[in-house]
Amino acid sequence: MTVEDVARRLPAGSDLRNLCRSLAMLDAILSPEWESRYYSFNATWGEGEEMASMRNGSGDEYSIVFSAAGVYIRGFGHESPMSPYGNDGEPWPGVIDDVPAVFRPFVEEPAFTDEAGVPVVTACLWRTPTDMRWQHGTIEFPSHQADPDGSAELFHLLVDPSPEAFQRFAEDYYEISVHLEAVSALYALRPLNQDLVSSLNADLTLADLAEDISEIGYPEAC
Numbered sequence: 001m002t003v004e005d006v007a008r009r010l011p012a013g014s015d016l017r018n019l020c021r022s023l024a025m026l027d028a029i030l031s032p033e034w035e036s037r038y039y040s041f042n043a044t045w046g047e048g049e050e051m052a053s054m055r056n057g058s059g060d061e062y063s064i065v066f067s068a069a070g071v072y073i074r075g076f077g078h079e080s081p082m083s084p085y086g087n088d089g090e091p092w093p094g095v096i097d098d099v100p101a102v103f104r105p106f107v108e109e110p111a112f113t114d115e116a117g118v119p120v121v122t123a124c125l126w127r128t129p130t131d132m133r134w135q136h137g138t139i140e141f142p143s144h145q146a147d148p149d150g151s152a153e154l155f156h157l158l159v160d161p162s163p164e165a166f167q168r169f170a171e172d173y174y175e176i177s178v179h180l181e182a183v184s185a186l187y188a189l190r191p192l193n194q195d196l197v198s199s200l201n202a203d204l205t206l207a208d209l210a211e212d213i214s215e216i217g218y219p220e221a222c
Contacts, residue, residue, distance in 0.1 A: 001152035001159075002141055003075075003123045007134035009159040013071045013127055019161050020052030020064060021216055022186045026166060028212040029200045030174055038173070043217030050217075054154070062123075062154050065106050070131070072099075072106045075123035077150015081142045082122045089118055094139035095149070096124050123149040163187045191221040 011019060024041035031037045038054055045051035045065070052064040059078030064071060077083070082092035096107050096119060103126050106112065113119050125134050141148040157165055163183040170178045182199040190196070192213060194206045206220075213220055 001147055002149055003125060003136045003139070003151050006123070006151050006155050006159055007125055007136050010125070010134050010155070011158070011161055013066070013129075015161070016064070016071065016158065017050070017052070017066050018189055019158065019187070021218055022189060023157060023166065024052065024216045025192070025212070025218045026170070026183060026186050026200070028209060028216070029197055029204060030170055030176075030178070032201075032204060032208065041216045043215060056153075060150060060153055061120075063112055069102045070126060070128035072103045073123075073125040074106070074112050074119070074121050075150060075154040076120045077122045077147070077154060080122040080148065080150040081145060082149050084118050084120065089116070091119050091121055092139065092149075094137040095121055096137065098135075098137040099124065099126060100128070102128065123151050123154060161187075189219055191219040193221040 010016060020039070021041050023039040027037045027039040036057075038056060039052070040054075041050070041052045043050050046067075048068055050066040052066070053062065055061045060076065062073065062075040064073045082095065084091050099107050107119055107121075107124075108117070112121070125136050127134050139149075147153060157169060163180055166183050166187070167178045167180050170176075170183075179199045182196055185196055186192075192206065192209070197204055197206055197209065212218075
């Protein structure tokens with residue numbers, strides 16, 4: 001899989017935003033300790049901007065910025081042959097060369113670059129409100145690589161937006177049984193209540209999640 005395959009399978013902007021909020025809320029319930037989480041969502045990341053992110057603790061990460069300009073996605077596979085650190089400290093040709101001017105501030109965003117200002121990126125996509133599909137650069141990928149830009153690992157829960165996919169991931173990662181109906185409810189953005197929380201984590205209360213709910217912007221039952 002490459003960014004080209006991701007572009008064909010990724011949900012549209014609003015659906016992707018909802019999916020990212022669901023992933024973040026599920027992770028907050030299953031993993032109250034921030035350091036152990038994969039997925040997060042900040043509904044007030046910047047003025048008029050929201051950001052979804054993934055970090056697997058081993059160096060792989062993505063950031064997705066939702067703004068009035070559209071959606072900008074940056075992914076980094078730390079073992080990818082397309083890493084800037086295996087390419088003389090420069091992003092792989094084509095990965096960010098064609099990013100439109102409206103998204104260039106995100107390319108150079110300090111949170112997405114290293115200490116030398118090099119964009120930490122191996123895969124990049126974007127979509128403006130007028131785009132009919134996801135866009136990406138024109139890239140000559142390294143040959144004989146099953147996942148040259150890290151897309152398969154980075155975006156697997158985004159290109160398979162099913163509750164079953166999250167259940168498989170969570171049961172493998174957290175080594176616990178995960179209630180599929182509860183996952184489905186959060187994927188549908190059903191307002192959060194104590195019964196729903198308890199079905200995923202019996203040791204957690206709705207009050208414990210107040211800060212996460214606010215940060216994610218997830219709907220809560222009245």
